[in-house]
Amino acid sequence: xxxxxxxxxxxxxxxxxxxxxxxxxxxxxxxxxxxxxxxxxxxxxxxxxxxxxxxxxxxxxxxxxxxxxxxxxxxxxxxxxxxxxxxxxxxxxxxxxxxxxxxxxxxxxxxxxxxxxxxxxxxxxxxxxxxxxxxxxxxxxxxxxxxxxxxxxxxxxxxxxxxxxxxxxxxxxxxxxxxxxxxxxxxxxxxxxxxxxxxxxxxxxxxxxxxxxxxxxxxxxxxxxxxxxxxxxxxxxxxxxxxxxxxxxxxxxxxxxxxxxxxxxxxxxxxxxxxxxxxxxxxxxxxxxxxxxxxxxxxxxxxxxxxxxxxxxxxxxxxxxxxxxxxxxxxxxxxxxxxxxxxxxxxxxxxxxxxxxxxxxxxxxxxxxxxx
Amino acid sequence: xxxxxxxxxxxxxxxxxxxxxxxxxxxxxxxxxxxxxxxxxxxxxxxxxxxxxxxxxxxxxxxxxxxxxxxxxxxxxxxxxxxxxxxxxxxxxxxxxxxxxxxxxxxxxxxxxxxxxxxxxxxxxxxxxxxxxxxxxxxxxxxxxxxxxxxxxxxxxxxxxxxxxxxxxxxxxxxxxxxxxxxxxxxxxxxxxxxxxxxxx
Numbered sequence: 400x401x402x403x404x405x406x407x408x409x410x411x412x413x414x415x416x417x418x419x420x421x422x423x424x425x426x427x428x429x430x431x432x433x434x435x436x437x438x439x440x441x442x443x444x445x446x447x448x449x450x451x452x453x454x455x456x457x458x459x460x461x462x463x464x465x466x467x468x469x470x471x472x473x474x475x476x477x478x479x480x481x482x483x484x485x486x487x488x489x490x491x492x493x494x495x496x497x498x499x500x501x502x503x504x505x506x507x508x509x510x511x512x513x514x515x516x517x518x519x520x521x522x523x524x525x526x527x528x529x530x531x532x533x534x535x536x537x538x539x540x541x542x543x544x545x546x547x548x549x550x551x552x553x554x555x556x557x558x559x560x561x562x563x564x565x566x567x568x569x570x571x572x573x574x575x576x577x578x579x580x581x582x583x584x585x586x587x588x589x590x591x592x593x594x595x596x597x598x599x600x601x602x603x604x605x606x607x608x609x610x611x612x613x614x615x616x617x618x619x620x621x622x623x624x625x626x627x628x629x630x631x632x633x634x635x636x637x638x639x640x641x642x643x644x645x646x647x648x649x650x651x652x653x654x655x656x657x658x659x660x661x662x663x664x665x666x667x668x669x670x671x672x673x674x675x676x677x678x679x680x681x682x683x684x685x686x687x688x689x690x691x692x693x694x695x696x697x698x699x700x701x702x703x704x705x706x707x708x709x710x711x712x713x714x715x716x717x718x719x720x721x722x723x724x725x726x727x728x729x730x731x732x733x734x735x736x737x738x739x740x741x742x743x744x745x746x747x748x749x750x751x752x753x754x755x756x757x758x759x760x761x762x763x764x765x766x767x768x769x770x771x
Numbered sequence: 772x773x774x775x776x777x778x779x780x781x782x783x784x785x786x787x788x789x790x791x792x793x794x795x796x797x798x799x800x801x802x803x804x805x806x807x808x809x810x811x812x813x814x815x816x817x818x819x820x821x822x823x824x825x826x827x828x829x830x831x832x833x834x835x836x837x838x839x840x841x842x843x844x845x846x847x848x849x850x851x852x853x854x855x856x857x858x859x860x861x862x863x864x865x866x867x868x869x870x871x872x873x874x875x876x877x878x879x880x881x882x883x884x885x886x887x888x889x890x891x892x893x894x895x896x897x898x899x900x901x902x903x904x905x906x907x908x909x910x911x912x913x914x915x916x917x918x919x920x921x922x923x924x925x926x927x928x929x930x931x932x933x934x935x936x937x938x939x940x941x942x943x944x945x946x947x948x949x950x951x952x953x954x955x956x957x958x959x960x961x962x963x964x965x966x967x968x969x970x971x972x
Contacts, residue, residue, distance in 0.1 A: 497873040577857055577879065578866050580827055580901070584877025585913055599877075605826035620878060620919045629827055637828055 401472040401503045403489060406434050408467045417496065419503040425471070433457065433469050449479050458482045462490045481512065491564055491589035498568065501575035508549055508574060510567040513720060517570060519550035522643055526636045527553045534632040535612055538600075538623070542613035547644070549574035558613070562590040573601055573609060583620040604633050608640055703734055712738050803888040811837060812886040812895060822865025822883075831884050831897065839886055843899040847920040849949060850930030851938040852907035855963035859930065860902050875906035878916050921950075926957040933968040 400420030406413050411434045418424050437459045440447040449458040456474040460483060461467050468486050485502060488511050492498040502511055510517045521527055527545060531553050535543035542561075544554035549570060558566065565588040576582065580603050585596045600620060601611045610633070623629060703712040710725040712734040723738050803809045815833050816823055825831065833839055848856040858868045860881050885898040903920045910916050921927075929945055931938040939962075946958055 578824060579879040580882045582879045603826045604828045606824040621922055633828060
């Protein structure tokens with residue numbers, strides 16, 4: 400559950416409120432008080448960042464000196480970093496309410512939490528990439544991608560190089576909209592094109608497989624749909640896609656065996672993409688768990704959490720992130736070594752299995768492990 | 772269940788192109804979906820008791836001996852913001868109806884396959900309806916959406932809501948003023964949210 404309230408910073412005029420979960424909307428006097436206490440501290444030269452009640456947490460953030468966004472949510476014991484990131488995403492998604500709701504609801508997409516675009520593995524990436532490049536070329540643009548069940552399976556270099564805010568919001572926007580065969584919507588990308596609207600066109604070529612392009616005024620939506628264009632550009636990979644969809648989800652590559660204490664894990668790593676070739680993680684990124692848990696900038700790179708039902712351990716380095724959920728029976732002192740060996744296997748796998756590289760790769764930007 | 776949803780819509784507009792030559796009356800068998808043959812056809816469109824969604828490059832496959840010609844029609848939904856155009860499409864396509872209203876931010880199309888048996892014929896035709904839906908704000912702000920919707924359109928569905936008097940009052944204007952490329956384009960009017968009205972009274 401959560402409440403989100405946006406107001407003008409100067410006058411406290413409400414811009415919008417969102418209520419997620421089966422709760423009554425916040426009464427106007429409560430909204431007024433929440434904003435009032437923030438303004439009161441400002442006028443006294445102090446900064447009100449967050450507070451906790453018995454079971455809730457409230458975080459305030461001012462954007463551009465003009466808009467204050469307040470979030471009230473269940474206190475999950477985590478630090479404010481995650482909520483601050485969430486507020487930043489909400490600010491960037493501000494004119495699209497269903498996108499804000501999507502950010503606040505539970506979802507299979509976690510890009511807005513990890514700061515990395517959600518990706519998925521695909522067996523024959525070369526064929527898919529070729530189809531995409533050809534289709535995007537016909538559309539006279541450089542931005543295009545293929546989403547499988549909302550997660551990125553292939554993309555052009557320009558799409559891949561979009562700032563993570565933009566690419567994560569794009570994926571979320573597409574999955575938040577009503578299921579449809581095709582879409583043509585005008586969008587502003589908060590980091591890349593904040594002032595110029597672009598057309599986002601998506602085509603669901605198979606149920607669950609969406610081809611997306613960002614383009615200007617041409618080609619028209621009907622040109623793509625009516626002239627067998629999709630058929631001629633995508634026919635060659637339809638069978639492979641169908642086959643892959645049938646065998647999804649691929650949770651683990653067959654060569655990796657997991658420790659029995661692991662309930663779930665996610666390993667994200669960054670590769671540098673140069674044209675159509677990938678360069679793998681260099682050796683300096685090899686896992687060295689003897690390092691301190693704080694890096695040179697005094698930023699923590701590892702964290703763990705123990706609850707009654709499970710234990711969590713997270714590792715965040717420049718090039719990769721690894722999140723593991725352990726059974727509660729695994730002793731705390733073993734968490735690091737199990738994480739180390741699992742993460743090592745994952746990274747080695749990514750390094751030597753080129754077909755899967757693109758899919759498992761994600762950029763880790765502005766991510767702070769304290770958020771976990 | 773899916774069959775009942777389908778028959779709740781008027782189905783005579785399949786004749787829009789050749790309407791002049793046909794006499795009024797029903798052209799398809801309305802209770803065919805309950806027959807054994809009808810059920811077999813509809814089972815091919817269902818997955819876990821819900822309508823299967825087909826991508827642009829997919830089409831339903833019927834078992835051998837159950838061939839059916841696919842007839843494609845383009846329909847454009849036109850109406851005031853908030854009358855329930857997107858919800859109507861969700862209902863027809865067997866998708867969950869959105870709980871919270873939000874304006875459709877641009878153009879979206881949905882495809883629905885709908886087998887029907889013609890009266891006085893053994894032939895089963897599968898209608899493929901491509902429904903064009905644009906949010907009112909986007910339609911007014913950007914001028915490329917309307918041409919995309921009315922180009923080669925077979926029928927326009929004018930929508931009004933039973934709980935919004937103004938949307939009904941606007942109807943005559945919309946029907947008269949929407950500039951369609953062909954005069955013969957079929958015009959249909961659909962009212963939405965009737966259950967809300969009846970539950971209120």
